[in-house]
Amino acid sequence: MPVKLPPRLLKVLSLTVFACCGCQSMSHKQQQKLIDARHHSGMGFQKIHNGSWEDAEKLFTQALNKSENDERAHWGLAETYWNREKTTLAVEHMEQAVRLSAGDPKMVQRLGRMYLDMGRPEEAKTHSLWALESERDSADAWALYGDCLRAAAGTTDRHHPALQPALAAYHRALALQPDYPKVQQTAAEIYLQQQRYDRVLATLDRLHDTHGVDAASARVDLLRGIALRKEGRTDDAKMSFRRAIAKDGSDPEPLIELAALELKDGKVERARSALEQAAEIAPELLKDGILVAELKDAEQRIAGEPAGKDARQRH
DSSP, X not given: OOOOOOHHHHHXXXXXXXXXXXXXXXXXXXXXXXXXXXXXXXXXXXXXXXXXHHHHHHHHHHHHHHOTTOHHHHHHHHHHHHHTTOHHHHHHHHHHHXXXXXXXXXXXXXXXXXXXXXXXXXXXXXXXXXXXXXXXXXXXXXXHHHHHHHHHHOSSOTTOTTHHHHHHHXXXXXXXXXXXXXXXXXXXXXXXXXXXXXXXXXXXHHHHHHHOTTTSOHHHXXXXXXXXXXXXXXXXXXXHHHHHHHHOTTOSHHHHHHHHHHHHTTOHHHHHHHHHHHHHHOGGGTTTOHHHHHHHHHHHHHTTOOOOHHHHHTO
């Protein structure tokens, strides 16, 4: 015989069942919104991959309109803002992505990189170490840690105590990912700072072997040229400087380096041509400079005139 429940208890049970069903329905709706948001964010990353940044930003915005809990949409929107140089907004969304992902190492590392590029090295270092705690085999995290140490060391003091730990971090990154041009180039920069020219050449030669001379950046050719010059290999150095100039005509440094070598070898016209090109790019670097004075002296000697008093005073 069925048990007859009091009317009041029946009402309470009915309300409870209704509330539970409502919670389940709401949870399902939220889950569906999150699924829809992630679908949009996935398409957004595809647009980034194709270089369609405006379309990507629209898709990530739509994703967040559907669900604020989609960490990938925050990450994607951060990247689009970063691409537009809206760095503050980019970092805000990247911080949200890290929080919602419960510290996904890749997102932590990316946020650290943003901090470093914004000139916030301590926060960047903290995030690089955080990423390494979760993912010790991440070449990108080791590279970020090395960059943080390098930023602390600066580029002038060859004996700075942070340089060796920075190199060690780069070596860890290269052990995990041997083909890593940015890290190879930065390691070469440190070797040059330390006046270890043989190590500069060995590092950059490996990069050339992997990617080819033409694919290497102009900066690689410049660094290699300086190391070759220091090693007394003048002709090879000139060749490297010319490659750097051909790849990037907006940098006056290889032109100035080439001019100095040409002048040293008595190639006054070539030196003058290189200096004139450098002066068009950055005239402030050559104003009253020693190299300009030497060039004037050389031109006067060739013309059979005595070297100018003002030029000699600038030596």
